[in-house]
Amino acid sequence: MNKIELPNGSLAQVAEYKEQDIAEYQNPLIEALPPIYSQQEVIDLLSVYPPFNKEERYYEDNKRTHLIQRILRYFQPLPIHLKLYTSVDCLLRAGYVSRNPITKEYANGFVNNWNHIQHGFSEQTAVQTAQTLSIVGISGSGKTRTLNRLLHTYPQVISHTSYQNQHMNLYQISHLSIQTPFDGSVKTIIYDFMYQIDLIMGTNYFKRYSNSRLSTSQLMPICATIARSNHLGLLIIDEIQNLKSVKSKNSSQVLNFFTTLINLLNIPMVMVGTPKAMDIFQSQFRQARRNTNSGNIMWDRLKKDDIWDLFIRGLWQYQWTREEIVFNEELSTALYDASQGIIDIAVKLFMMCQLRSISSGEERITIPLIKKVAEEELKIVSPMLYALRTNNLRKLADYDDLVFPDIEGFLERERIVLDQKQVMDSLKQGASRKAEQNKLVDDAVFRLSILGIAEGIARETIVEVINQGNQPNDLSQLVQTAFCAIKMPKEKELIGNKEDARDLRVIVDNEKAHDLNAYQALKKAGFIKIDYPMGEIS
Numbered sequence: 001m002n003k004i005e006l007p008n009g010s011l012a013q014v015a016e017y018k019e020q021d022i023a024e025y026q027n028p029l030i031e032a033l034p035p036i037y038s039q040q041e042v043i044d045l046l047s048v049y050p051p052f053n054k055e056e057r058y059y060e061d062n063k064r065t066h067l068i069q070r071i072l073r074y075f076q077p078l079p080i081h082l083k084l085y086t087s088v089d090c091l092l093r094a095g096y097v098s099r100n101p102i103t104k105e106y107a108n109g110f111v112n113n114w115n116h117i118q119h120g121f122s123e124q125t126a127v128q129t130a131q132t133l134s135i136v137g138i139s140g141s142g143k144t145r146t147l148n149r150l151l152h153t154y155p156q157v158i159s160h161t162s163y164q165n166q167h168m169n170l171y172q173i174s175h176l177s178i179q180t181p182f183d184g185s186v187k188t189i190i191y192d193f194m195y196q197i198d199l200i201m202g203t204n205y206f207k208r209y210s211n212s213r214l215s216t217s218q219l220m221p222i223c224a225t226i227a228r229s230n231h232l233g234l235l236i237i238d239e240i241q242n243l244k245s246v247k248s249k250n251s252s253q254v255l256n257f258f259t260t261l262i263n264l265l266n267i268p269m270v271m272v273g274t275p276k277a278m279d280i281f282q283s284q285f286r287q288a289r290r291n292t293n294s295g296n297i298m299w300d301r302l303k304k305d306d307i308w309d310l311f312i313r314g315l316w317q318y319q320w321t322r323e324e325i326v327f328n329e330e331l332s333t334a335l336y337d338a339s340q341g342i343i344d345i346a347v348k349l350f351m352m353c354q355l356r357s358i359s360s361g362e363e364r365i366t367i368p369l370i371k372k373v374a375e376e377e378l379k380i381v382s383p384m385l386y387a388l389r390t391n392n393l394r395k396l397a398d399y400d401d402l403v404f405p406d407i408e409g410f411l412e413r414e415r416i417v418l419d420q421k422q423v424m425d426s427l428k429q430g431a432s433r434k435a436e437q438n439k440l441v442d443d444a445v446f447r448l449s450i451l452g453i454a455e456g457i458a459r460e461t462i463v464e465v466i467n468q469g470n471q472p473n474d475l476s477q478l479v480q481t482a483f484c485a486i487k488m489p490k491e492k493e494l495i496g497n498k499e500d501a502r503d504l505r506v507i508v509d510n511e512k513a514h515d516l517n518a519y520q521a522l523k524k525a526g527f528i529k530i531d532y533p534m535g536e537i538s
Contacts, residue, residue, distance in 0.1 A: 002014040006201060006202050008199075010199075010200060010201075012155075012171060013157065014158075014159050015031075017032060025093060027097065027099075027100045028163045028168070029101060030097075032172065033093065033154060034153060036089065037153075042082055043077045043082070045153050047077055048074060050073045050074055051070070052317065057321065058322070068320055070318065071315070071347060071350065072351075074315060074318065075145075076311050083297065084147065084297055087133055087297060088150055088151075092154070092174065092175070092233050092234045092268065095267055096233060098266065099231070101168070102166070132270070133269075133271070133296075133297070134270075134272075134277075134296040135271070135272045137274065137275075137299025138301055138342065140345055141299045142343050144238060147236065154175060155174060156173060156174055157171060157172070157174075158171070159171055159172075160172060172230070172231040172233070173230045173233065175234040176234070176236065177238060178196055178235070178237060180239045180242040180243060180273075182242050184253070186216050186254055190220070191209070193223055194209060194210070194223070194226065205226055209222065223265070224261075227267060228265070233267070235268070235270070236270045238272045239272070240272060240273035241274045241276040301341035301343075301388075302342075302343065303341060304333070308336060309332065312327075312335060312336075315347065316331075319365065321354055321357050321363045322364070323363050323364040325366070335350065335370060337389065338370055338371065339374075339385070340388040340389060345381065349370070349373065349377075352373050353365050437466070440475060440478065444458070444475060445458045447475070448461075457486060458486075461485055462482045465478065465482050466478075507521055507525045507527075
């Protein structure tokens with residue numbers, strides 16, 4: 001691809017536009033990006049397998065010491081890397097959808113930014129498509145290195161000179177990374193943003209504004225104008241956990257700044273941090289809401305499974321000791337036990353084992369050597385590793401860069417899970433008891449109605465008996481208790497009124513005219529309940 005040199009000596013790739021199958025991606029800023037890679041293509045792009053020659057094992061000791069450094073370049077793509085690529089690629093392209101430089105609406109954005117500079121920032125924006133992605137990973141997991149490798153698959157600066165036979169004169173910065181300051185200063189972030197732009201483009205924004213007396217609210221729309229004029233695609237904020245060490249007020253100000261920046265720039269943002277940053281992400285509703293738009297990538301240490309096996313087998317081939325040791329399950333277990341699945345520790349331990357083996361003259365990697373080197377050389381992190389190895393929850397709570405904060409609440413979560421199970425069991429039992437109680441009430445009402453008690457009075461009395469906590473053990477006792485509790489009507493109303501439709505004698509007498517016996521009459525009236533239908537008798 002053609003490249004041009006910028007005034008500061010850096011290179012910009014000349015845009016080559018690719019036809020887009022996705023309609024909304026028909027935009028010069030998206031068409032100039034690399035194609036959407038397949039899974040296999042991503043694997044090929046990310047993989048780094050340093051050169052290795054078995055003859056190098058017979059080099060002098062001092063040369064082999066240098067060769068071992070190649071291991072640091074080893075990069076084996078893992079499933080989480082593919083997930084990260086998809087998330088970042090979608091975020092970058094979607095962020096450009098509403099920022100097409102050949103549309104009138106996008107041009108109006110510069111006018112709006114100028115109004116912000118003149119009259120102050122307003123929360124109102126025309127279109128909101130910007131999203132954020134949070135990458136939370138333990139220290140040593142390789143999150144920053146992986147993200148950098150992914151970003152390197154995109155040209156950072158693209159030069160546009162013409163598009164569809166129309167003149168175009170603009171530069172496009174596909175991505176920009178800045179670090180969260182330790183002092184939690186919003187101005188420090190703004191100045192770092194300007195400084196990084198200057199390094200890439202050869203501009204002088206930092207020199208121009210760092211000595212000015214402009215306030216933060218005045219600098220924000222200026223940042224927006226710089227980002228718009230350079231068509232920034234993705235802003236990466238690394239080491240977000242640094243905010244936890246500053247005052248809560250400063251931390252809130254930075255989070256508010258990020259939220260405002262997204263509103264103002266309408267540019268996607270990726271926030272990267274250790275598990276310590278989880279409290280920060282969740283400290284404000286607006287930021288927590290935004291960090292669910294594109295999802296969160298939770299990057300934990302490797303488990304002892306097929307993924308660990310894939311990683312460690314690829315690493316194991318780089319042996320510069322005189323004797324080559326064939327990889328086996330025992331060695332894999334020893335390395336995992338010593339590193340607890342933390343990639344950075346596993347790689348460096350493997351390197352240290354080779355260096356020790358060469359210096360001692362042993363010239364082979366063994367399980368005792370792995371244990372000895374780990375014990376002697378990993379003393380600084382040994383308390384953390386021991387806490388991981390023994391699953392010491394109290395100790396793990398102190399190492400929030402190595403474990404996710406939910407470890408802190410492990411016991412509490414277990415109690416909550418247990419409580420939820422108990423609640424569900426209680427709800428199920430309650431539903432069952434309610435069904436049984438409803439059947440009991442219906443049966444009792446039915447029996448009282450046979451005794452001439454009106455259904456409404458019978459049901460009300462039975463419910464009252466039950467609510468008073470005087471529910472008898474069986475149906476017969478419930479009926480008896482309810483019957484005694486009913487204030488009986490006058491004898492005339494109960495048994496002497498021949499016109500009472502509930503009087504069993506009246507029902508039987510009335511049905512005699514239809515040649516029905518007493519059983520048939522009461523059955524027809526619903527006073528005889530048949531729980532099990534009788535089969536026809538042939």
